[in-house]
Amino acid sequence: MGREVRRVPLNFDWPLKKVWDGFLMPDGLDETPCAHCKGGWSSSAEALKDLWYGYILFDPASTGSTPLRHDTPAVRARAERNVAQAPDFYGTGERAVVREGQRLADLFNAQWAHHLNQDDVDALVAENRLHDFTHTWSRETGWQKREPAVVPTAAQVNEWSLTGFGHDTINQMVCVQARCAREGLPVYCAECDGRGSFEAYPGQRAEAEAWEPTGPPEGEGWQLWENVTEGSPISPVFPTAEALAAWMSDPARGKRWVPPATAAAFIADGWAPSFVSIPETGVVSGVEWIGHHTTEEA
Ligand SMILES: [Zn+2]
Numbered sequence: 001m002g003r004e005v006r007r008v009p010l011n012f013d014w015p016l017k018k019v020w021d022g023f024l025m026p027d028g029l030d031e032t033p034c035a036h037c038k039g040g041w042s043s044s045a046e047a048l049k050d051l052w053y054g055y056i057l058f059d060p061a062s063t064g065s066t067p068l069r070h071d072t073p074a075v076r077a078r079a080e081r082n083v084a085q086a087p088d089f090y091g092t093g094e095r096a097v098v099r100e101g102q103r104l105a106d107l108f109n110a111q112w113a114h115h116l117n118q119d120d121v122d123a124l125v126a127e128n129r130l131h132d133f134t135h136t137w138s139r140e141t142g143w144q145k146r147e148p149a150v151v152p153t154a155a156q157v158n159e160w161s162l163t164g165f166g167h168d169t170i171n172q173m174v175c176v177q178a179r180c181a182r183e184g185l186p187v188y189c190a191e192c193d194g195r196g197s198f199e200a201y202p203g204q205r206a207e208a209e210a211w212e213p214t215g216p217p218e219g220e221g222w223q224l225w226e227n228v229t230e231g232s233p234i235s236p237v238f239p240t241a242e243a244l245a246a247w248m249s250d251p252a253r254g255k256r257w258v259p260p261a262t263a264a265a266f267i268a269d270g271w272a273p274s275f276v277s278i279p280e281t282g283v284v285s286g287v288e289w290i291g292h293h294t295t296e297e298a
Pocket of ligand 1: 034190192194195
């Protein structure tokens with residue numbers, strides 16, 4: 001995730017900024033998508049996912065949940081915050097807050113995500129997905145399980161989901177899978193066994209599993225590569241480390257310029273992350289950091 005020095009042949013001429021072919025799995029190993037599903041899910045699981053996000057009609061009564069109103073405290077608090085942040089858009093005063101509260105209530109009432117029942121909550125707790133309730137956090141100790149164990153109520157979790165970050169995609173998958181299990185519905189597509197694709201020819205999957213990336217050829221040259229993508233060269237090939245350091249520290253390179261000592265230290269080290277956060281100086285480029293770090297140690 002940054003830049004690295006590679007030793008390549010002096011006549012290595014792979015185009016700059018183009019990912020080295022050997023790092024990419026050949027297209028011929030791509031499987032044929034399953035025509036019966038999207039990504040391996042059963043139609044039941046897909047429907048429940050749509051229900052979670054409100055893409056298909058959801059009724060709070062179906063999970064025994066109470067519909068939200070514009071004046072439900074958590075809804076009202078969010079409406080007040082939205083209106084305060086963008087009065088030009090929402091208008092001001094009580095009418096604006098009520099209107100925005102009603103919009104939010106309608107939106108949330110259409111989503112299973114905000115109307116979980118206790119079975120859903122228990123499934124999330126079993127998968128360790130509700131740390132805000134079941135754990136404490138401090139800088140010193142990190143997350144620690146509450147003793148005795150706490151199981152939040154569905155009402156508590158549904159209120160929580162209206163504040164802060166709420167549920168993520170993993171929570172959605174946990175609830176969908178648990179509900180499929182409870183209702184005896186398949187989670188995965190039976191046609192493709194949940195893989196979402198078929199081998200284009202017999203043995204393709206084993207070939208793809210056995211495939212390993214291969215780096216560029218090795219040689220006497222010195223070249224700077226970025227590995228933010230799979231990996232591509234970003235400098236000419238130089239015959240010596242000093243020549244590469246000189247290129248890196250050439251002021252003509254403008255913003256990408258690094259001091260000569262830093263460039264030399266980086267090449268000696270061979271690898272730098274793109275950016276490093278240092279308390280006293282803030283974020284610096286990874287190459288500068290290597291220089292800073294090495295100078296300090298020396
Ligand atoms: Zn399928």
